[in-house]
Amino acid sequence: MKIIPFTFVAAFLSPQFLINFVSVNSMSLATPSSSSSSSREMSRVAAFQTSKQIGQTLDPCVVLMKDIIAKHAKKWEDKGDEIYSLAQGVVYWEPPKESMEFCTQALTTTDQRDTTVNANPIDGTSSSSMDVHLYGPAAGLPQLVSSLEEKLRIENNLVDVEVMITAGANQAYMNCVLTLMDKNSKAVVFAPYYFNHVMAIQMHSGDESVLVGQSVSLKDEYNGIYVPDLLWLEDKLGEEESSIRMVTLVNPGNPTGVSIPYSFMEKISNLCHRYGVWLVVDNTYEHFDHVGNNKIGDVPFACLDKEHVINIFSFSKSFSLAGFRIGYLTTSRKGPGKRMYEQMIKVSSNTFKLAYNCNFTNSILKVQDTIPICVSRMSQLAALGALKAGRAWADKKVATLEFGRKRILDSLKPLSNVMGGSGAMYVMGKLPENIDDVVSLAKDKVSI
Numbered sequence: 001m002k003i004i005p006f007t008f009v010a011a012f013l014s015p016q017f018l019i020n021f022v023s024v025n026s027m028s029l030a031t032p033s034s035s036s037s038s039s040r041e042m043s044r045v046a047a048f049q050t051s052k053q054i055g056q057t058l059d060p061c062v063v064l065m066k067d068i069i070a071k072h073a074k075k076w077e078d079k080g081d082e083i084y085s086l087a088q089g090v091v092y093w094e095p096p097k098e099s100m101e102f103c104t105q106a107l108t109t110t111d112q113r114d115t116t117v118n119a120n121p122i123d124g125t126s127s128s129s130m131d132v133h134l135y136g137p138a139a140g141l142p143q144l145v146s147s148l149e150e151k152l153r154i155e156n157n158l159v160d161v162e163v164m165i166t167a168g169a170n171q172a173y174m175n176c177v178l179t180l181m182d183k184n185s186k187a188v189v190f191a192p193y194y195f196n197h198v199m200a201i202q203m204h205s206g207d208e209s210v211l212v213g214q215s216v217s218l219k220d221e222y223n224g225i226y227v228p229d230l231l232w233l234e235d236k237l238g239e240e241e242s243s244i245r246m247v248t249l250v251n252p253g254n255p256t257g258v259s260i261p262y263s264f265m266e267k268i269s270n271l272c273h274r275y276g277v278w279l280v281v282d283n284t285y286e287h288f289d290h291v292g293n294n295k296i297g298d299v300p301f302a303c304l305d306k307e308h309v310i311n312i313f314s315f316s317k318s319f320s321l322a323g324f325r326i327g328y329l330t331t332s333r334k335g336p337g338k339r340m341y342e343q344m345i346k347v348s349s350n351t352f353k354l355a356y357n358c359n360f361t362n363s364i365l366k367v368q369d370t371i372p373i374c375v376s377r378m379s380q381l382a383a384l385g386a387l388k389a390g391r392a393w394a395d396k397k398v399a400t401l402e403f404g405r406k407r408i409l410d411s412l413k414p415l416s417n418v419m420g421g422s423g424a425m426y427v428m429g430k431l432p433e434n435i436d437d438v439v440s441l442a443k444d445k446v447s448i
């Protein structure tokens, strides 16, 4: 089981610019005027510290699990057993062959080189996908972005959105946190939450920025499934001094394993809109909606097409491209996600000026340019290959999980409380009260 800025580019285009570039850099090498006494220097040395925020950030549980398993694997092997980490959602299948073909082709094709280095960083119109060694457009390769626009329209009912390719859904989320959050604002997550979301918020603005709601079982309307506590959220949003900037949902959920019904997603979205709060939805498991809770007509997994909603997607799960680190996010062009060039405003009858509105798209490009600059072009080609294989390919693979899913749900029936199993690849069961036995069982097996 397997379980540019443009001026910077210009610096290299003429000798004069090059001189400017060199002189600016040598200025920055000049020794700063020194007013510090040696005792101050000493106290600085004594104070090598890491940030308060990173200290408040959870330890990465997947990494911890890997360490524990590595420590004990040998013992288990000697007993003829194997040990698997269930801490990370990993599929057992390989990526589509088209992904590998596109990558191989890019590495072996040299005659299609596009020497136009200064691609437009917003939409990259002059960039060729074959130049895998070059930086690419910040938002993503145009071929991939336009293929995704089509996919999003057909499969997710997202009709007019701005797309940004990221190094996985995790980077997409971090981009959102860095773009939306102030140091003193708060972000809502619902327990049980996806640990990296909480870690992203903690490392940005500390633990006090994380507001945790619970998941509640809605007996009447939603057949007892666990969904985020809407009443609690309304209370929190309504508080006079609420500094909530964003609410995060994962659908289908990790680790809840719940496929949240579309009508419930709409309720949360309306609530967030009423209070002017961003809603960030992580759809990493869009292909794993086992009960079709988000299927609307011909649309297999409908997402919220609203001006305040940011949707996040990943190629890591259904297309098994986790190691390629590729995902994307979308914002609505109807609202704050408008393109920069659409921000040209009329000053007089025939004069326009560029308005540097702090809209989401412009702002998030700053984050993108600072962190990955652009996502690996090779990974983007692998993603293009996955889109060529398409949703039908992914559906077929996901269908192979059905037998195991049903068996696990059947075997958990004796438990009084089971959450999930309807989406993603997770299910949680409340263990009987004699929890000590379970702990000692784990201790015995793993000797921790």
Ligand SMILES: Cc1ncc(COP(=O)(O)O)c(C=O)c1O
Residues within 6 Å of the ligand: 088, 089, 167, 168, 169, 170, 171, 194, 250, 253, 254, 282, 284, 313, 314, 315, 316, 322, 325, 326, 327
């Ligand atoms: C909810 C959720 N979001 C994001 C990720 C990470 O996705 P990616 O590999 O695209 O960064 C995972 C992986 O387990 C996940 O479960």
